[in-house]
Amino acid sequence: xxxxxxxGIAYVLSATYAQDSTFEIICNSNPLMTKQVDNLHxxxxxxxxxxxxxxxxxxxxxxxxxxxxxxxMVDKLAKTKKVEELHxxxxxxxxxxxxxxxxxxxxxxxxxxxxxxxxxxVDKLAKMLEKVIENKATIWRPLKTGTYAFLGEPRTWYEARExxxxxxxxxxxxxxxxxxxxxxxxxxxxxxxxxxKLTVWLGLNDIKTEGKWVWDHSQKRVNDGYTNWHxxxxxxxxxxxxxxxxxxxxxxxxxxxxxKKKLGKHxxxxxxxxxxx
Numbered sequence: 001x002x003x004x005x006x007x008g009i010a011y012v013l014s015a016t017y018a019q020d021s022t023f024e025i026i027c028n029s030n031p032l033m034t035k036q037v038d039n040l041h042x043x044x045x046x047x048x049x050x051x052x053x054x055x056x057x058x059x060x061x062x063x064x065x066x067x068x069x070x071x072x073m074v075d076k077l078a079k080t081k082k083v084e085e086l087h088x089x090x091x092x093x094x095x096x097x098x099x100x101x102x103x104x105x106x107x108x109x110x111x112x113x114x115x116x117x118x119x120x121x122v123d124k125l126a127k128m129l130e131k132v133i134e135n136k137a138t139i140w141r142p143l144k145t146g147t148y149a150f151l152g153e154p155r156t157w158y159e160a161r162e163x164x165x166x167x168x169x170x171x172x173x174x175x176x177x178x179x180x181x182x183x184x185x186x187x188x189x190x191x192x193x194x195x196x197k198l199t200v201w202l203g204l205n206d207i208k209t210e211g212k213w214v215w216d217h218s219q220k221r222v223n224d225g226y227t228n229w230h231x232x233x234x235x236x237x238x239x240x241x242x243x244x245x246x247x248x249x250x251x252x253x254x255x256x257x258x259x260k261k262k263l264g265k266h267x268x269x270x271x272x273x274x275x276x277x
Contacts, residue, residue, distance in 0.1 A: 155270060173274060175225055183200065184245065193270065201243075205241055234254035241256070
């Protein structure tokens with residue numbers, strides 16, 4: 001606003017001075033006015049110079065502002081572009097994560113189904129195996145030393161004794177090395193009890209009197225006939241009142257009468273019955 005006013009004054013003064021000849025004549029005839037006019041000329045020149053200087057400064061400021069505005073616009077565009085690129089990257093990563101998550105969920109569902117199917121299949125096969133073993137074993141088998149039934153299922157000594165009674169027999173009584181070898185060979189090789197980790201309950205026990213081992217059916221004392229104890233057995237380590245044997249040792253050992261483990265997990269006794277005639 002100041003610049004505009006000064007420019008206006010300078011213009012008026014110069015125009016008036018240049019165009020009014022009468023004024024010039026008067027000034028020339030009057031020295032005092034001439035001096036005043038000179039002073040006005042100087043003021044006009046000073047004002048004009050000031051106006052020009054300010055105009056130059058205004059132009060410089062305007063140019064600076066324009067350059068700064070351009071720089072800001074360029075920077076804004078660059079940042080906007082970078083933000084857009086970041087948004088695209090985020091969207092891409094989110095899509096990838098969702099895709100992978102979907103694939104993981106599918107794989108998890110598939111694996112869970114496979115595990116469930118496998119469990120059902122294992123249970124089915126286990127039942128079939130028990131049934132096959134049981135059905136095959138319940139057939140009385142005549143061997144050189146007697147007639148036997150091989151019942152391939154884990155049982156306690158008491159359960160085995162009752163099972164033998166149900167089918168008309170009794171827990172096997174080993175009276176010779178030949179009979180020992182035949183029974184062990186039949187269970188381990190013919191029936192595969194070794195693969196199932198099955199041993200054989202014997203009718204031998206000292207349930208009534210500790211240290212007096214007798215055969216459950218015949219009530220004969222074992223010391224009166226054939227014996228096949230492992231070295232250091234029987235030792236009654238932990239209330240062991242019943243005897244068993246198996247292919248791995250082919251000797252006798254005493255264990256608790258209520259001992260029974262899951263099929264195929266641990267060595268556990270099963271049932272061999274014997275019958276007369």
